Amino acid sequence: MVQTLWKQKNLINQFVKREVSGRYKGSYLGMVWSFINPLMMLIIYTYFFSVVFRAKWGGGAGESQVEFALILFCGLITFNFFSDIITRSPAIIVSNPNYVKKVVFPLEILPVTIVGAAFVHFLISFGILLVALILLMGVINWTIILVPLVMLPLALMTLGLSWFFASLGVFIRDIGQFLGVAVQALMFLSPIFYPISIIPENLRGIYYINPISHVVEDMRKVIILGQFPSWSWLLLGTSIGLITTWLGYYWFSKTKGGFADVL
Structure with missing residues (x-):
């Protein structure tokens, strides 16, 4: 697996660039929207929770409304990295039938490009944070250098799931609709x-078996x-x-031989 991806690193890089630029293709601002969207999200949440709700996180964190908004935004950009990959994976092979039927193409890199593009958008949101x-x-903690280590488990899991759902999406077209609902449910x-500390003790087990909970925290x-x-x-x-x-x-490797017959 590692050797295959390393050999195709230049092709992966080109496809990631295409995925990132293609998201806003045809719009006047183009890639600028990659900065505007998370920036507007941060402004909206900061206003909403610092002015409207006057909410506090509790437990010694988020005592100010602004800190509450930043804590919320931090969790959202982490979850959005996961959700962006999972919801787009089922359609990545179906939407590129020419790579399956007409040319000899390393199909396994297509889900990787989704992960790469999601990572680029995560970095933009992270920079805004x-x-x-x-x-x-007025401060940045030195522990921020541990972010790559914290994100590693989530990145590995979503990469594996993207291969699985990309393959499954070819044979079961409804999987994309199901995942859209499942991801929304998983977000809540x-x-x-909210912090895990407010969850009743008898329900916390559900949150502890959810890997996203650990990464967000x-x-x-x-x-x-x-x-x-x-x-x-970790x-x-x-x-x-x-x-x-x-x-x-x-x-993915075992099932990709049947893609052409289905498409």
């Missing part, structure tokens, strides 16, 4: 709009609170991510 931290909070089952720790992530989860999550990646790639 850093600027907001400086302007609104993840501690994005650790992202807030290293970016907003200046705390260390959960090292035990070890477990990375292991799960590696297994998911390998299984997804194995599934």
